[in-house]
Amino acid sequence: MKLIGSLTSPYVRKVRIVFLEKKVDVDLAVENVWAADTKIALSNPLGKVPCLISDDGEAIYDSRVIAEYADGLSPVSKLIPSDNRERAAVKTWEALADGIMDAAVLARLERTWRPAEQQSTPWVDRQMEKIQAALRQMSAQLGENAWCHGNQMTLADIAVGCAVGFLLLRFPDIQWQTQYPNLDTLYQKLLQRPSFSATEPPKA
Structure with missing residues (x-):
């Protein structure tokens, strides 16, 4: 999986932490959405990060959706209660x-x-x-x-x-x-x- 994001975005940091706590590997692709040559819209039409590209190539966004998705990938460190x-x-x-x-x-x-x-x-x-x-x-x-x-x-x-x-x-x-x-x-x-x-x- 590939996570498109920036190093200063708090939303990106949130999902990076979730992946680390879940012990799920994800590659970070640093992207500046404010740069003239940004290609984020190719993955997320809203032009926002984070955007997760799953193993099958599907784009998943925004941070709340990605965090919940990541929490379901592994039983380690359950971060969202089932109740x-x-x-x-x-x-x-x-x-x-x-x-x-x-x-x-x-x-x-x-x-x-x-x-x-x-x-x-x-x-x-x-x-x-x-x-x-x-x-x-x-x-x-x-x-x-x-x-x-x-x-x-x-x-x-x-x-x-x-x-x-x-x-x-x-x-x-x-x-x-x-x-x-x-x-x-x-x-x-x-x-x-x-x-x-x-x-x-x-x-x-």
Whole structure:
């Protein structure tokens, strides 16, 4: 299998971690979707990463679909519960974490792609408000628990770790570690896992 993605995308990092935790081999094909010569549309008409090319050549996207697909490839380290209610809880955590990533990407594009005089401060502020609201919810739900859901790591923790890690990379001024020390405790624990340390994005 081949995973098309970038080294800095939090969505790509999420599925890379899932594959590593599942001990399923997948080749990473690095692609810059913003480059003029990008060929991502040949695999995903939406022009987004990650995109998984299966052994039979079928393209699978987006990150939530790929993560769920990968979890079913091996019985090792079950990351999504089979019980319907618990499954929904883990997937809701993932949706919340992905929402942080969505808002962060939109805010970053507004700041980096538009000329300064065309940038919308209210638009960026709206995205920042979404991020702060999601962080508050995450911290409140996590409380003093060791993991986001249940008594072991799940896709919920992976998604949260990728979301807050992306904030550290692109929005260090948010300082969520000081505001929400329980999220930082979880993140530091996740960083001890080879899957997280191997996929840390380059700082440049």
